[in-house]
Amino acid sequence: MTDVLELANVESSYGPVQALRGVTLSVHEGRIVTVLGANGAGKSTILKTISGIIDPGKGQVKLRGEEIQGRSPDWIVRAGIGHVPEGREVFPLLSVEDNLRMGAYTRNDADGVAKDLDAVYAYFPILRERAKQEAGQLSGGQQQMLAISRALLSRPAVMLMDEPSLGLSPKLTKEIFEIIVRINRERGTTILLVEQNAHMALKIAETGYVLEVGRIVMTDTCERLAQKEDIREFYLGIKAAGVRGQRRWKKKKQWR
Amino acid sequence: MRGRGILGGGGLVNQFLQLLLAGVAQGCVYALVALGFVLIYKATETVNFAQGDLMMLGAFFALTGSTTLGLPYWLTIVFALAVMAVFGMLAERLVLRPVLGYPAFTVVMVTIGMGYILRGVVTMIPGWGTDTYTFATPFADAVIRLGAVVLAVQQLAVIGMTAALCLALYLFFRYAKLGVAMQATSQNQLAAYYMGIPVRRVNMLIWGLSAAVATFAGILLAPVTFVHSNMGFIGLKAFPAAVVGGFGSVPGSIVGGLIIGVVESLAGYYLPEGFKDVAAYVVVLIVLMVRPSGIFGETARKKV
Ligand SMILES: Nc1ncnc2c1ncn2[C@@H]1O[C@H](COP(=O)(O)OP(=O)(O)OP(=O)(O)O)[C@@H](O)[C@H]1O
Ligand SMILES: [Mg+2]
Numbered sequence: 325m326t327d328v329l330e331l332a333n334v335e336s337s338y339g340p341v342q343a344l345r346g347v348t349l350s351v352h353e354g355r356i357v358t359v360l361g362a363n364g365a366g367k368s369t370i371l372k373t374i375s376g377i378i379d380p381g382k383g384q385v386k387l388r389g390e391e392i393q394g395r396s397p398d399w400i401v402r403a404g405i406g407h408v409p410e411g412r413e414v415f416p417l418l419s420v421e422d423n424l425r426m427g428a429y430t431r432n433d434a435d436g437v438a439k440d441l442d443a444v445y446a447y448f449p450i451l452r453e454r455a456k457q458e459a460g461q462l463s464g465g466q467q468q469m470l471a472i473s474r475a476l477l478s479r480p481a482v483m484l485m486d487e488p489s490l491g492l493s494p495k496l497t498k499e500i501f502e503i504i505v506r507i508n509r510e511r512g513t514t515i516l517l518v519e520q521n522a523h524m525a526l527k528i529a530e531t532g533y534v535l536e537v538g539r540i541v542m543t544d545t546c547e548r549l550a551q552k553e554d555i556r557e558f559y560l561g562i563k564a565a566g567v568r569g570q571r572r573w574k575k576k577k578q579w580r
Numbered sequence: 581m582r583g584r585g586i587l588g589g590g591g592l593v594n595q596f597l598q599l600l601l602a603g604v605a606q607g608c609v610y611a612l613v614a615l616g617f618v619l620i621y622k623a624t625e626t627v628n629f630a631q632g633d634l635m636m637l638g639a640f641f642a643l644t645g646s647t648t649l650g651l652p653y654w655l656t657i658v659f660a661l662a663v664m665a666v667f668g669m670l671a672e673r674l675v676l677r678p679v680l681g682y683p684a685f686t687v688v689m690v691t692i693g694m695g696y697i698l699r700g701v702v703t704m705i706p707g708w709g710t711d712t713y714t715f716a717t718p719f720a721d722a723v724i725r726l727g728a729v730v731l732a733v734q735q736l737a738v739i740g741m742t743a744a745l746c747l748a749l750y751l752f753f754r755y756a757k758l759g760v761a762m763q764a765t766s767q768n769q770l771a772a773y774y775m776g777i778p779v780r781r782v783n784m785l786i787w788g789l790s791a792a793v794a795t796f797a798g799i800l801l802a803p804v805t806f807v808h809s810n811m812g813f814i815g816l817k818a819f820p821a822a823v824v825g826g827f828g829s830v831p832g833s834i835v836g837g838l839i840i841g842v843v844e845s846l847a848g849y850y851l852p853e854g855f856k857d858v859a860a861y862v863v864v865l866i867v868l869m870v871r872p873s874g875i876f877g878e879t880a881r882k883k884v
Contacts, residue, residue, distance in 0.1 A: 375773075375774060376773075377770070377773055377774075396778070397773040397774070397776065397779075398773075398776040398777065398778045400776075401774075401775065401776025402776060407774040409770070409771065409774055413768055413770060413771040413774070414768070414771070415763070415764045415767045415768050415771060415772075416767055416768070417763070417767055418760065418763060418764060418767065422760050422763075422764075423764075425757070425760060426760065426761060426764045426772075426775045426777065427775055429757070429761060429775050429776050429777050430775075430776040474775070475774075478775070478776060
């Protein structure tokens with residue numbers, strides 16, 4: 325089993341604020357790996373560092389063994405990293421179709437792009453119906469579908485997903501997670517999934533990491549993580565007096 | 581005081597039509613300078629106060645193309661647009677990018693400073709200097725007569741060329757991958773990075789495009805006001821045009837430019853002296869009172 329993506333002692337900061345304090349993790353090829361953590365733990369910062377939006381102060385990010393930290397974001401996309409950002413970040417005044425075309429910006433194989441366009445329309449038929457509509461007019465759930473599809477169109481080897489369940493109904497969350505699993509199985513796309521919705525994340529991922537204030541404090545198979553007392557309390561909100569944990573992960577997200 | 585060579589006679593209707601045509605033609609120039617403002621503003625949130633001076637510089641390059649190099653009119657246009665596109669990209673790369681991320685005030689001061697420097701440098705260049713130059717066009721003083729109505733070919737050409745440029749830009753932004761990427765970058769820069777769009781290069785290209793559009797405006801204006809180092813002050817009229825249209829709207833900048841051109845032309849003839857110069861600002865005040873975000877303002881739905 326090879327690790328397609330590895331982080332070694334990564335430290336990232338926003339000016340004086342250090343958000344990652346030495347993060348080490350590895351993602352097996354073809355797997356779904358999840359990073360759990362409360363608000364402000366540094367989950368999004370991990371993904372932004374991998375995508376080259378933030379350059380780490382220390383440590384290495386390796387894609388198939390090659391160091392990619394410090395590279396430009398467009399180089400990293402070309403190298404095979406796709407990003408589904410927190411809060412969707414669609415292009416609001418572009419049509420759904422043009423949003424998808426922008427997902428394929430780094431590609432020049434028109435036939436392959438057309439095939440992938442059909443593939444994402446098959447995953448999310450509503451997007452085909454809305455192809456000519458401005459993305460800003462879609463519902464939150466539809467925008468999430470668009471953000472996932474857009475990232476798929478770069479045909480990534482590894483897809484980074486930042487809280488795809490954010491603000492969605494339980495039913496829609498379930499649907500989106502089913503598609504994520506299908507993308508992983510059918511296309512062989514490796515997925516690094518960041519979530520506060522630990523329930524769903526632990527169900528679909530094989531390996532999980534728990535992040536607290538910029539440090540990985542625990543890692544295990546998701547099956548075993550789901551059994552651990554503190555995970556159950558803080559991230560799953562189970563346990564007799566589990567109200568506290570529940571509040572914590574259901575806390576209303578604030579806009580970036 | 582109201583004597584105008586071109587308004588020779590032909591009755592009130594003819595006079596009005598001529599004023600209208602002159603206003604639309606002048607409005608086209610405002611519109612193109614405003615369009616340049618808006619392109620840069622949307623992409624980088626920088627208000628480029630040197631836009632008028634880019635236009636002036638472009639007109640000087642066109643002058644050099646047609647006189648020194650002896651190029652025909654159409655090749656002169658191509659030459660000046662190409663030179664100024666490169667100039668615009670260099671300006672972004674060497675002047676604007678280093679101040680990226682500084683407060684908006686700093687960036688504005690840099691663009692104002694760039695305008696001053698351009699005006700100064702132009703006067704120092706041999707063959708350019710502080711003189712005023714005529715600019716030859718194939719249209720010269722030709723007129724078209726439709727019954728009693730006399731129309732200047734020069735003005736019709738300005739309108740036609742502006743329309744052609746707008747159509748080309750529309751097709752580019754609508755269908756070309758780079759054009760759509762420019763829009764995407766303007767709408768959500770972070771997401772553009774995530775898509776692998778080379779944001780900095782795209783912004784540089786937008787500066788190049790904007791400088792080329794300004795140059796086109798300069799070439800259209802040159803036969804009317806002649807080429808001189810202060811012709812860039814027309815930017816002071818293009819700015820209200822952009823505001824009237826709704827700062828940040830491309831179609832708005834065109835409509836805003838036309839409105840201001842026409843109002844100015846009519847005010848200059850029918851109203852007492854002095855109104856012509858304030859007309860643009862009166863229009864701005866009225867439009868902003870009625871619609872604070874401008875005619876095509878998108879403020880309410882800019883970001884989702
Ligand atoms: N742009 C920024 N400027 C300064 N500090 C930031 C910035 N973005 C994040 N931070 C800080 O970095 C830390 C980690 O933030 P990050 O966004 O990675 O958290 P997160 O785990 O994704 O949280 P959430 O679940 O709320 O999305 C936080 O303490 C946050 O305050
Ligand atoms: Mg986050």
